Structure formats: structure tokens, C-alpha cells
Amino acid sequence: MSDTWLAVxxxxxxxxxxxxxxxxxxxxxxxxxSALKLVSAxxxxxxxxxxxxxxxxxxxxxVLDARALGLAAAAICVMLRAPLLAGVIAAAAVTxxxxxx
Amino acid sequence: MxxxxxxxxxxxxPGYAAxxxxxxPLCIAVAAFGVSFGVLARKNGFGAVAPIVMSMTTFTGASxxxxxxxxxxxxxxxxxxxxxxxxxSRYVPIGLSVAPSLKGSRPERFVASQLVxxxxxxxANRGDGTVDRATLVGAGIxxxxxxxxxxxxxxxxxxxxxxxxxxxxxAAFPALFFVLLVSQLKSRQAIAAAVGGAVIxxxxxxxxxxxxxxxxxxxxxxxxxxxx
Numbered sequence: 001m002s003d004t005w006l007a008v009x010x011x012x013x014x015x016x017x018x019x020x021x022x023x024x025x026x027x028x029x030x031x032x033x034s035a036l037k038l039v040s041a042x043x044x045x046x047x048x049x050x051x052x053x054x055x056x057x058x059x060x061x062x063v064l065d066a067r068a069l070g071l072a073a074a075a076i077c078v079m080l081r082a083p084l085l086a087g088v089i090a091a092a093a094v095t096x097x098x099x100x101x
Numbered sequence: 102m103x104x105x106x107x108x109x110x111x112x113x114x115p116g117y118a119a120x121x122x123x124x125x126p127l128c129i130a131v132a133a134f135g136v137s138f139g140v141l142a143r144k145n146g147f148g149a150v151a152p153i154v155m156s157m158t159t160f161t162g163a164s165x166x167x168x169x170x171x172x173x174x175x176x177x178x179x180x181x182x183x184x185x186x187x188x189x190s191r192y193v194p195i196g197l198s199v200a201p202s203l204k205g206s207r208p209e210r211f212v213a214s215q216l217v218x219x220x221x222x223x224x225a226n227r228g229d230g231t232v233d234r235a236t237l238v239g240a241g242i243x244x245x246x247x248x249x250x251x252x253x254x255x256x257x258x259x260x261x262x263x264x265x266x267x268x269x270x271x272a273a274f275p276a277l278f279f280v281l282l283v284s285q286l287k288s289r290q291a292i293a294a295a296v297g298g299a300v301i302x303x304x305x306x307x308x309x310x311x312x313x314x315x316x317x318x319x320x321x322x323x324x325x326x327x328x329x
Contacts, residue, residue: 003178007168008151010182012158015189016215022196023203023214037290039198040230041322043223044291045298046195047282049318050219052299054275057306057314070272071279078283088126091276095269 070095120239123224128243130273131220132251133265134162139255141166145173149256156252160245161218163188167311187312194319195222202232216241223278228285290324297321 001009055067070091077087135156142152147169159165164185171181199217203210216237221244225237254262265271286292298318305314 003172003181004147004151006178007172007181007185008155008158011164011168011185011189012155014182014186015159015161015164015192018186018189018192019196019217020211020214021193022198022200023210024207026197026200036201036230038322039201040228041290041294041324042194042198042319043226043228043230044282044285044295045318045321045324046191046315047223047278047285048295048299048321049302049315050223050278051275051282052303053306053314054278055272056303059311060307062303062306066269067272067275070269071275074276074279078280084123084277084280085126087280088130088273088276092130092269092273095272096267097269099267099269 066095066098069098117235117239117242120221120225120233120236120241121243123236124220124240124243126273127220127224127240127277128247130265130270131162131244132247132254133262133268133270135248135251136255136262137265138162138165138169139252139257141173141255142169142252143256145169147172152256153249153252156249159185159189160215160248161189161192162248163312184311187310187316190312191219191315191319192217194316195219198222198230199232199237202234202237204234213238213241216245218244220244220274220277223281226281226285228287228291293324294321297324 051071055071056062056064058065073090073094074087077090082090138156139152142155142165143149147155152165152169155165155168167184167188168181171184172178195217196214199214199222200210203213205213213234218241221237221241222232224240225232225234227233282295286295298321301321302314302318305317309317
């Protein structure tokens with residue numbers, strides 16, 4: 001088997017197992033309140049991590065580039081209480097414009 | 102669009118159709134990145150079938166890009182697999198947060214869990230530690246189809262479509278996560294977790310392998326936990 005197919009197989013099986021682990025193992029059991037509080041804080045922690053790494057990192061470098069302007073545009077949309085779609089489109093448009101000039 | 106940040110009580114109305122609608126702008130971005138994945142994989146000697154099979158089974162862009170980039174740059178199988186699995190390991194905590202909201206038999210929950218990616222999970226998140234299952238599945242299916250169609254287009258000659266970065270599509274994802282994050286910052290605990298997650302992630306970027314900063318950031322959910 002070539003490295004290509006071995007990689008496709010191992011990474012695929014691993015990703016599927018990671019995704020399934022919580023839902024299949026824990027199942028529908030109700031989590032205790034303390035655990036639910038912990039899990040509810042996972043979302044803001046992970047979302048914030050996605051925001052900063054998706055905006056300010058390039059490989060192992062911390063960078064400030066056109067994406068920061070895109071994020072600022074999204075922030076302005078949030079302040080104006082614009083819809084989600086507007087924030088996403090504004091971020092992409094401003095980033096593309098900043099790269100073009 | 103169906104929700105404005107700050108609206109109570111739920112960011113997105115429930116239902117499969119609501120999930121599909123909420124994910125449409127992301128489907129465009131995800132499809133474009135599927136195209137660039139297909140192009141890169143083809144260029145790096147993955148052939149036509151392997152990248153499509155990978156998009157069908159792995160269905161998480163970061164891990165797939167890591168695999169084809171590392172192998173394409175002459176890296177070892179071990180290096181490619183470790184990097185890709187580190188990137189995918191964030192689905193363990195994400196899966197834990199989704200688990201109580203999924204209904205049905207074990208096989209049904211397994212299928213639903215495979216539709217969990219960053220974007221579908223974020224769109225379906227209610228902000229109280231639960232997700233709306235129908236929104237998750239609706240968005241997940243729409244994003245899955247977009248990713249797969251994008252990959253197929255990329256593999257069979259997506260060179261003509263240009264670089265998604267030229268259209269700023271890479272900035273669409275952090276913008277989405279930011280808007281959803283703001284709608285969740287309703288308690289001290291949430292704010293502490295967000296600040297902690299951001300600080301942990303960005304500090305680890307220069308010193309760790311790709312994927313580590315995100316997984317480490319999940320520990321920020323402990324911040325403010327002991328406070329009422």
C-alpha cells in the first residue's frame with residue numbers, strides 16, 4: 001500500500017474516531033450540572049481560539065495582515081447588529097480588497 | 102439571515118432547513134477551499150481518487166491540507182499522520198459538548214457525529230452548552246456536499262478558478278467564529294473562557310505543532326468554572 005493510501009486510511013479512521021468518541025461513548029446520558037457548565041464554556045474557549053489563530057497566525061508565525069482588517073469589519077458589523085451573513089461577507093470583501101491594493 | 106448576534110434566546114431557529122440556510126455563506130467558502138484542496142492534492146501526487154475518498158471520510162479541511170502538504174513536500178508518513186491527527190483531536194472536546202444533544206440509536210449518533218465540523222458545530226451552538234441537533238445535521242449535510250463537490254472540481258481541473266485567498270475567503274471563517282463568539286459572551290464564565298482560549302492559542306502558535314494551540318485552548322473552559 002502506498003504512503004498516500006496509508007495516510008488517507010489512518011487520518012480518515014482517526015478523524016472519524018475522534019468525532020464519534022463523545023457521542024458514541026457518552027451517548028445520551030445527562031451530564032451532571034458541573035460538567036455541563038464546563039462543556040458550555042468549551043464553545044467560547046474554542047471559538048476564541050479559532051478567531052485568533054485564523055486571523056493572526058500563518059504557520060508558526062504570529063502575523064498582522066489583511067485578515068485583521070477583515071475581522072475588524074466583522075466586528076463593526078456586530079456593533080451595528082448586522083446579520084451574521086453581512087459580517088462574514090464584509091470580512092471576506094475587506095480582506096480581498098486589502099490584498100488587491 | 103435568521104439571527105442577529107445578541108438576540109435571545111437561541112442564535113439559530115431549530116430545524117434542518119434553518120441549518121442549511123445558516124450554513125449557505127459558509128458552504129461557498131468551504132466549497133472554494135475544497136477546490137483548493139483538490140488542486141493541491143492532485144499537484145502533490147495524490148491522484149484523483151485518494152483526495153475524493155479523503156474528503157468523503159476525513160471531512161475536516163485542516164487535517165487534509167496538512168496530510169497532502171507534508172507528504173507533497175517530501176515529509177514522512179509519520180509526520181503527516183501525526184500533524185493531521187493533532188489537528189483533528191479538537192473533535193474530542195467538541196464531540197463531548199455535542200454528545201448530550203444527539204438523539205437516537207448508537208448508529209444514528211455515529212452518523213450525526215461525523216457531520217460535526219467546526220462550522221456546523223458553531224452554527225448549531227445554542228450558547229448554553231447544548232447544540233440544536235437538526236441545525237447541526239442540516240448544516241453538516243450542506244457543508245459535506247459543498248466540501249465534496251469542491252474537492253471533485255479541484256481534482257478535475259480547478260486550476261482555472263483561482264486562489265480562494267484572492268477573494269478573502271480565508272477571512273470568512275474567523276469572521277464567522279467571531280460573530281458566533283460575541284453572541285455567546287453572556288456570562289462571566291464565558292468571557293473568562295474566551296479570553297483564556299484566545300491567550301492560550303496565540304501564545305502556543307510559535308512554539309507548537311499545528312493543532313496544539315486549539316486543543317490546549319479547550320482547557321480555558323476551566324477558567325471561571327469554580328465561580329458561581
